[in-house]
Amino acid sequence: MAGAASRGYKVVKVHHGEPYEMKRFAAMSTRLRGYAMRMTVSGALAQPLTQFLASIALAIVLAIAVMQSTTDQTTIGGFVAFVTAMLLIISPLKHLIDINQPLQRGVTAAELIFGLIDEPAEPAGGGRALLRAQGKVEFQQVCFSYGQANAPTLRDLSFTVAPGEVCAFVGQSGSGKTTLINLLPRFFDPSAGQILIDDVPLTEYCLTDVRSQLAFVSQEVVLFNDSIAANVAYGQTIDRLRVEQALAAAHLTELIAELPEGMDTAIGGNGMRLSGGQRQRLAIARAIYKDAPILILDEATSALDAESERHVQAALEVLMRGRTTLVIAHRLATIERANRILVLEAGQIVEQGGHAELLQQNGRYAQLYHLQHQSQQVT
Template structure:
């Protein structure tokens, strides 16, 4: 279509350059009009895409939290949220349709004006013998032929703008910095020596500091417990070790080497992690236990036995080949957490991170799992986060955190004798347990 328009304009110029100049004068007006419509379409498409994302999020949130919605009778509220977002989305769609629909009739209107002017001038030229009837007919016919490809070019404008808006969002995601791969230093089997040197961390350059001047070291095979009130930075601290985030200041070393110097995959292969938010995949029990590795039936059974879960799994019709469902929905909360512990046991990594690893277990299961964890922790460096202080009394050292800083450190008995924050937290839990 572009080539057709270009060729016909050239032909018109050859036929009658004076009349062609009159047509050419209207081209900037058409260009300006299309450019204004393009800018509006681009803005509306961007807003439409963002609203579509928000609508999808509302649906996902409502479906995922259906238990809370039902128990609090929130159906009408969620329907009103969905309806309001749908109305806003419809409004943007209508404006996009109107804007896109304006381009063609306005362009044709301007072309009709140009045609009327050309016919008028051509009649004057013919009366003065400045053009022939054949030349006039050829010019008008060629000019009418320009309108059809020009219309096609205008029609393609709306989907083109929609595609460009989507491309902006896609390329924005692609241009996000990739996770750093590290310096490439291999790490076959870590000794487990960990050191935090004056580590600080904040989310973003303007964010509030989450960690400030944290320093401690852990010898190979040592168990370090992190205690303190919620929001003190314990989970953020352990998330820095596998480089889920990089510290804003200071250094973290494993076996005396700063983390960025290691290949990131080699580093993470040395770390097993069990968090309070368990993630399971819609796969078999065996594949969840051996996630990231080849499932060895004997090792899977050993890991499940160590996590006090083998009897439950063996009783299932398909045993370890049973699908656990979406995020382990076929298992209870305690079973899901024990399966995550079995995954850590199977990995057999020299560094363990346990973030409230027994929070969802009943007392009997917790006793068995604690015994399994104590066996697992032998010869391994372990960082343990526990709100129940009774589970960390035998730690080699306890670091007490408050507002992103380590305010106390020592053994369980030493911290009780200091009568500080740890002793206060221990007293509160002891009173609750006694009650």
């Protein structure tokens, strides 16, 4: 989110969206002014109204008191005490009315806050501990849909990835690839079927243990406005030696050497001071540092220049070594390296096999491949 916000300005500038954004800003300001105005007016109206009502009440009570005193029902002392008490009560009454406005505002805010508190907590998972998985991943007839109203995004997916194997997913945009890998860290749970790591259903493991088995390099690189070292060791204590090794493995040593403060250099909001390829490599360094047995890779669709691409490929090579890898592949090089390719279409596996084998079958994969071959990418 923060990343999207910080990159938003580029879209605005490139598309000449300034007038549009200004209009939006003006419209929002007008609305806000309207609300503020209404609040002030209702607040200001309340005061004279209460004053008026209080005065009427006072007049009536005073009239009764005067009437009583003329018929000798009360003493002078009693009369004076009564009138003084009446006068004294007006001011607290006014304050009571003034409370109404902040109270209403507080109630509205409380509604929002309680709404957030009432959000269901993430499932803690079962009690089973998992120190370090072997890395076998299995999907058994997994179905998933975003909300009940939507059509199912994943339908009856079954496959097994052996420890250390590289399994690539290809398919058209929107075929459900990202959804599929988001099920592994339990960002969502399948609506039917189950997912197993080392032959045990995910739900039986402690949630934090499941997530500590996974290194995730997502489609959108997310970096924090902190030093390079803090970004690499994100979520863990910074071991400078290991950070250095991870950076070297991710082909970032040269970059670090050029920076004035080395790995302690701040990289700006979402790594603004880095190039696209460097940002990707930093995300890879983070995954290398985490050293998890299962790697999930959602390759960026954005193409890099040849030199950058070579560095990223080399960094990926190190990262994937000895780990079970589930990769959404857009790069030809990654796909060719995969032990197995699963072709997804509308949330279903329509073909699977090796690169050469699938090409020979001349089916969906071959079609996708030929379609994208000229740009050296398969999407």
